[in-house]
Amino acid sequence: MAGGASGAGSGAVFGIALALLIQQFGYLDFSSNLVNALVYIIIFVLVFAIIFGIIGRALRGRALKKLEASTASTSGSPPSGY
Amino acid sequence: MTVARRSRTFGYLTVAVTLALLAFFVLATSPALPPPVRAASSGPLTATIxxxxxxxxxxxxxxxxxxxNFSGAFSTAFTWTPTGTGGLTVTQAEIQLLFFGTAIGTSSGAFLKLGPNSYTLSSDFTQNRYIYEGVYEIVATLSNNGTTLYSQSFFVWIQATDHLTIVNIVLILLLILEIYEVAALGRMKVPKQPAATPPSGGPAAIAPATTPPPSTGGGGPAPADSTPPAGDASPPSGGS
Known part of the structure; x- marks a missing residue:
């Protein structure tokens, strides 16, 4: 869950930065009015928040699985004789 | 991760990537939202800019x-002709560079010209050449004491040298940072365990609880005598 939210946050920032970068290279018009610019930015933010959220959640889940497996292997069995 | 869960995640990812690519190409290759082209105003004069x-x-x-590009000064030549018969005075020519619909750069020249006439406005945004890049709308205006007589907008694609502006560098660094942040979500280090962990319930765990309060009277036995050594309080867990 935390991985998804964190990834979505990163994706939102990524979307804003990418939209501004594309504008810088002359493919988007942010100058004429604020509504057009906001529509573009919101689309980018939503799309990349979803993508990064999914990726972050998957990565976090996999890392947690690894951590659980690692913890179980290091402290799972008591010493012999007890 | 089970096979079903993995395939579901992969499906979401595929859909999201497809949507992202679709949105990108639609936005990048065609103007999805037509820009508001402000035609030349039909005012009291016509002009060529x-x-x-x-x-x-x-x-x-x-x-x-x-x-x-804004690597040097540029000129905007206004030539106008009043549409009416009476004389018309123009007192100012101005250009405004818009961003988010707001003027972020303005250059104007004041004069007093009557009837058909012309004026060349020299502007210099050189100080912003490392900031402005991309497509911007410029509004050119002729006015008389604050009253707009003629205005026309057009677009410029400002290209900075080698596309290497401060804003671009910051944005690219930001993109890399966010990708790294997401990638770092998958890296989780196993915390190092202490070399010698005392057994639970051992001396370290019970020592603070068995320490008696400072002695207030002199009659009682010494604390060290009344309390057995902490290590003797209980055998190590799992012992006997």
Whole structure:
């Protein structure tokens, strides 16, 4: 869950930065009015928040699985004789 | 991760990537939202405006933006003719560089000219050459003491040297940072365990609880005598 939210946050920032970068290279018009610019930015933010959220959640889940497996292997069995 | 869960995640990812690519291509290759082209106002005069020698009449859309840069001064030549019969005074020519619909750069010249006339406005945004890049709308205006007589907008594609502006560098660094942040979500280090962990319930765990309060009277036995050594309080867990 935390991985998804964190990834979505990163994706939102990524979307804003990418939209501004594309504008810088002359493919988007942010100058004429604020509504057009906001529509573009919101689309980018939503799309990349979803993508990064999914990726972050998957990565976090996999890392947690690894951590659980690692913890179980290091402290799972008591010493012999007890 | 089970096979079903993995395939579901992969499906979400595929859909999201497809949507992202679709949105990107739609936005990047065609103007999804038509830019508001402000035609020349039908006011009391008609005018011809040349931006660095280029007539702005044919550059009212993003796709037909005039390619330029702000590495030096540029000129905007206004030539106007009153539509009416009476004399018309023009006192100011101005250009405004818009971003998010707001003027972020303004250049104007004041004068007093009557009837058909012309004026060349020299502007210099050199100090912002490392900041401005991309497509911007410029509004050229002729006015008389604050009253707009004529205005026309056009687009310029400002290209900084080698596309290497401060804003671009910051944005690219930001993109890399966010990708790294997401990638770092998958890296989780196993915390190092202490070399010698005392057994639970051992001396370290019970020592603070068995320490008696400071002795207030002199009659009682010494604390050290009344309390057995902490290590003797209980055998190590799992012992006997």
């Amino acid at each position: 040349l931006f660095d020698g280029v007539n702005i009449a044919n550059h009212g859309t993003v796709g037909s933006a005039i390619v330029t």
